[in-house]
Amino acid sequence: xxxxxxxxxxxxGCAGLTAAIYTARAGLNPLVLEGxxxxxxxxxxxxxxxxxxxxxxxxxxxxxxxxxxxAERFGATFQLxxxxxxxxxxxxxKLQTSAGEICTRTLIVASGASARWLGLPSEQALxxxxxxxxxxxxxxxxxxxxxxVVGGGDSAMEEALFLTRFASKVTLIHRRDAFRASKIMLxxxxxxxxxxxxxxTIVEEVLGxxxxxxxxxxxxxxxxxxxxxxxxxxLFLGIGHEPNARMFAGQMDLDEDGYIRTKDNVLTxxxxxxxxxxxxxxxxxxxxYRQAITAAGSGCMAALEAEKFLEGHGR
Ligand code: NAP
Numbered sequence: 001x002x003x004x005x006x007x008x009x010x011x012x013g014c015a016g017l018t019a020a021i022y023t024a025r026a027g028l029n030p031l032v033l034e035g036x037x038x039x040x041x042x043x044x045x046x047x048x049x050x051x052x053x054x055x056x057x058x059x060x061x062x063x064x065x066x067x068x069x070x071a072e073r074f075g076a077t078f079q080l081x082x083x084x085x086x087x088x089x090x091x092x093x094k095l096q097t098s099a100g101e102i103c104t105r106t107l108i109v110a111s112g113a114s115a116r117w118l119g120l121p122s123e124q125a126l127x128x129x130x131x132x133x134x135x136x137x138x139x140x141x142x143x144x145x146x147x148x149v150v151g152g153g154d155s156a157m158e159e160a161l162f163l164t165r166f167a168s169k170v171t172l173i174h175r176r177d178a179f180r181a182s183k184i185m186l187x188x189x190x191x192x193x194x195x196x197x198x199x200x201t202i203v204e205e206v207l208g209x210x211x212x213x214x215x216x217x218x219x220x221x222x223x224x225x226x227x228x229x230x231x232x233x234x235l236f237l238g239i240g241h242e243p244n245a246r247m248f249a250g251q252m253d254l255d256e257d258g259y260i261r262t263k264d265n266v267l268t269x270x271x272x273x274x275x276x277x278x279x280x281x282x283x284x285x286x287x288x289y290r291q292a293i294t295a296a297g298s299g300c301m302a303a304l305e306a307e308k309f310l311e312g313h314g315r
Contacts, residue, residue: 004092005031006315007306008104010083011244013040014292015282016110017067018299019306023108024074026307031104032071032078033097035244039064040112041283042292045137046128051292060137063292083111088251088275105313106277106306109260109268110299111244113283113290117237118150122206126235130214131206133237135159136291142167147234148217150203152176156238157185163236164194171230173198173219206235243284252278260285266302277309 007023007030009016016032023030042048045060054063068078081099086107095102115133117123123131132138139162147167149160152174160172172189177199179186189195200222207229208215216231243259245252253261253269260268260280268275281298283290
């Protein structure tokens with residue numbers, strides 16, 4: 001017989017680890033399934049300067065390691081595994097994971113969202129060395145430098161506008177000449193003197209792999225086929241995020257882009273009704289803020305709700 005646990009947490013980013021600290025400290029002996037990207041998005045950033053309590057900043061991977069250590073101190077256990085299937089119709093929930101079956105009374109979904117990347121090997125090699133998907137995290141490092149943002153939606157406009165606070169010039173590169181961005185955001189970006197728009201343009205290569213820092217971009221005009229080089233120091237991807245919630249489709253209410261819809265911040269629903277004992281926190285349910293501190297905050301809320309749920313069920 002599989003033992004039934006009180007709490008299983010899916011995901012080991014800021015939200016999942018905060019939920020682990022709180023549930024462990026409450027004596028719920030949580031099991032954290034670390035997921036496909038252990039440590040989440042922070043584990044691929046460099047210096048985090050806006051997490052309260054670190055006046056000189058802290059490296060993203062170090063912050064994550066600290067949180068994990070803190071959770072372990074209170075008894076949280078970790079498993080390098082991910083969820084493959086679950087039936088949320090039968091409580092307690094049986095999770096099929098890459099490490100076998102696990103049964104749990106509460107499930108905290110903190111599986112995050114993964115930034116979309118272009119998928120170029122040169123781009124992947126330079127993540128953290130001039131290539132970033134987070135303007136608020138890394139914009140500060142490009143003070144006085146020339147950079148580019150890729151994308152034609154609101155995220156790209158927002159990133160480009162935000163980055164003008166630091167960069168001397170932002171080239172906004174979009175693969176078409178029609179934009180998904182809202183009119184107001186597009187107009188703001190187009191009107192900004194330090195933003196140059198390059199439409200019908202795709203990035204073919206990020207230059208600087210040997211030097212281990214971004215030196216420029218090789219771009220192709222899709223109308224003419226002309227390939228040119230743009231010398232610059234940074235590339236930001238603003239081509240959207242994918243919430244890691246696909247496995248809950250049909251069992252949980254998701255919005256049109258696949259983010260988990262929540263009620264009272266962290267309660268999950270199916271056809272509008274609360275799914276008992278299943279909570280969502282962090283970027284898998286937050287398309288708006290997507291900050292380490294907001295993810296941590298909602299991880300705390302999910303943990304407190306899980307505790308309340310278990311208390312109500314005589315645990
Ligand atoms: P989005 O609206 O889906 O836009 C993604 C953009 O990236 C599109 O222009 C798309 O090009 C481009 N793109 C996707 N894959 C690409 C690739 N492989 N290579 C090159 N370009 C690629 O995503 P988003 O901008 O993150 O916005 C998501 C949602 O959040 C939207 O509803 C948006 O309104 C909202 N949001 C709102 C705000 C705000 O109001 N302040 C800020 C951020 C986001 P195509 O157009 O050619 O497909």
